[in-house]
Amino acid sequence: MTPDPIAHGGALADAMARHGGAPSEWLDLSTGISPFSLPLLELPADVWRRLPEPAEMRRVCELAQRHYGGSVLPVAVPGTQAAIQLLPWLTPHASQVAILSPTYGEYERSYRRMDIAVEPVKTLEASAATQTLAVILANPNNPDGRETMRDDVFGFARAHRHRLVIIDEAFADMRQDLSMTGAAGMEPNLVVMRSFGKFFGLAGVRLGFVFAEPRLASILTERMGPWAVSGPALAIAAHAFSRIDLIAELRRKIEAAHAMTRSALNKALVTIVGETALFFYCEVGDGAAVREALASHKVLVRAFDHSPTRIRIGLAPDELAAVRLRETLRLAGARAS
Template identity: 75%
Template structure:
């Protein structure tokens, strides 16, 4: 039995909605509402066959082998049309589960996916060897979205090995710049551990809809069977093969992100913003009234993300260049000044 859910969860990137409410055109806006890299991997021209033909299993296998090498996996992952598609299917991995523990607050789609299947949610504060839960599944985003909290590999290993009867799912959507955190090399060899990796966030290609899931063969087959044939498009496979084969371009992307991260941090600090969490792709900020600051920034055509679960905080993505960083600094100063008593 499934449960009808409420309205869709709000996510970042809803620029058309912001334009409808506050006006302007897309080029006039500075969209900092997502944790997606503002820089996209340069792409070559691809053969027309990439668009014309259905992808073959040999192509899928090759890309998954390249992904295994790129992410440091110990088993070959399965390719999925965005990790959101895998999140939708997580309940089918443990069809008899009655409760799932989710390190919270976090990305809301984990909870929504399990609630659709009438599975109870246990919102836990952390995942480590001391965690106590009756749930047969534990879900963790590492680093966490939206606050950037990090869970060490030792803590995840401690929990997974002490709780071998529980399935542990780690979403590493924001771990591309943190090889010290990734559990991709343990997923599959630890049979109760699953790791999900997002392709689009780091490579600035979120519209491609591509991700990878590392899991032991039985669980991987459940996901593959649910996804069906040709789950990932030929163009997505070709772009991933290109990206994973170009270490030089990956290095350039890292340098650009590091520079943008430093510029954004400096802009927020100079504007007097309290940064209480971060990853390499976003900052989590204490601003007093998140919704009010979001609206004030939007009135200047700067888009950020606020949260119902943490109403005093907002998430801000990376400013791509110095002009954008200055604009963020000045509009944030105006917004914060508008919240202070006169």
Template identity: 75%
Template sequence: MAEALDPIAHGGALSEAIARHGGEPGEWLDLSTGISPFTLPMPEIPATAWRRLPESAEASRVGDLAMRYYGGSVRPLAVPGTQAVIQLLPLLRPDAERVAIVSPTYGEYEQSFRRAGIQIERVATLDAAAPNRAPIVVLANPNNPDGRETVRDDVFGFIRSHRDRLVIIDEAFADLRQDLSMVGAAGMEPNLVVMRSFGKFFGLAGLRLGFVFAAPAILALLADRLGPWAVSGPALAIADHAFGRKDLVSELRDRIERAHRQTRSALNMANVRILGETPLFFCCDVGNGTKLREELAAHHVLVRSFDHTPEMIRIGLVPDELFAVRLRETLRLADARPK
């Protein structure tokens, strides 16, 4: 029987913050996630997408569009959010007794393997995973929550030097860092699995959509475990729309880059020490992350703190200059400088 584990706290728990600190949702500045503050304009979804089950031809079409959009060499599997796949990762190497996870990172990888009774070995870098010979290696690139990056040549070198090991790469935050992406090699390298999130860049996390690039046998196993119609018809219609509108994607990129600059400026002006970043969030040293999170929440600004790195908080992007000023002044009021 699978081990029952306590759930992991994640960002986005706005209702819990309101229960503790009051206010209405519209009064809060929620910067606790790495999700774009901007949402891709929605297409008109045909009624048939809601009324009937999605056909395999629709999923295949979106898979082909995703392959071109992400730069893959094989058609990926559309999945109901990459979190659903993380739950299935232990099945990809059922005889594995150990997994090396480049850490600290997103906690659900460890949770999934621990639940399957697999021993966890935390390593600081991909190179540090080489000596321990764990048959599975997990890397988030760029990493969540500290934005750490592993250059593509290093990933290639590791994969080709360790063909007996399954390398799983989560590229949830790589939409604006294509130079790091390994999707082009997935499917050609049989020991490589690459996951891509749709919702973070497109500001549609609630859609629950992602894509997995891997060898056909791995994709077949995941598809079998996820079952038929795993991705909804409306989700496929929205992805079809998004991948086909280069103009909207370009506009979204520009807005995210502008928001990134505004957020960085606010942090710098508040004398906050930035430890790392991705295009969608900043990781900052504030001395006592839990304390500052509560102080900011008292002013209805929500950020993310971490048990594994107590001095750190993660801050998402402000949507505009007005909110950048609010973030800056709230950080100054709380004195977010590391002590």
């Protein structure tokens, strides 16, 4: 039986159906996607008209390898969600996997869809006591920002070579010190996924990269089939990875927005219990109630069934948005009980 669909952030249409208003009236802070993006180049008509060439794919993968600090050429995928769907095929004989939890729900869903049991664990060390052939962790984690140090991941992978260690680094762009892309491919049991859209603020492009040793990379490539990534996505990525100046500017904007959002939360007396560069995880007493109270003022955030007292809040893009967030949190009574 296929598990029920998971509710994600970004469901603005649903919020508008409940609370009204046009998209321009809403402050959508429900996702962990950067509110800033690179200026998009005008794409040649041929990019839209023809299938992408293998040489284009290789060039973008080479640029991604350089950008993310990989030791091997990655596999380009149409969003890391597509790679998550294929993770069970990397360990086809596994009857059980361990997932550092709570975390992004689609990891569990992809395995349960294939009738593979999931063992939630709190730490890598706890997973060592299980009989699993694969361990999955997000680093930094979504939604609580939990970080696992690189030496700890590397040490675990070396000590448990019979286990596949799969790391989702969707939120690691501002924390390269945590990244294992340089070890993936060198260590045969390491797989690292990187998201293009979150840092670059271009989630709609649907692009990601997976770093793995050749045998595992070939499984992903074979399962996806030809032309899995569109020509426009490749062209946009080539442009983005080549603009070191614009990447640096994006980093400065994200850092400034992070500081503004933190200040707004502090002034609203909201307790921050976790964070990444792109979102904050906050204790508010009743997450669902606060989410609805904020939505009544057309501010959208994310609540969680697994942590009912908490919400996740994305970055306010400017000072006006930060003030609006601060004041609506005060009106919503968003304080830890």
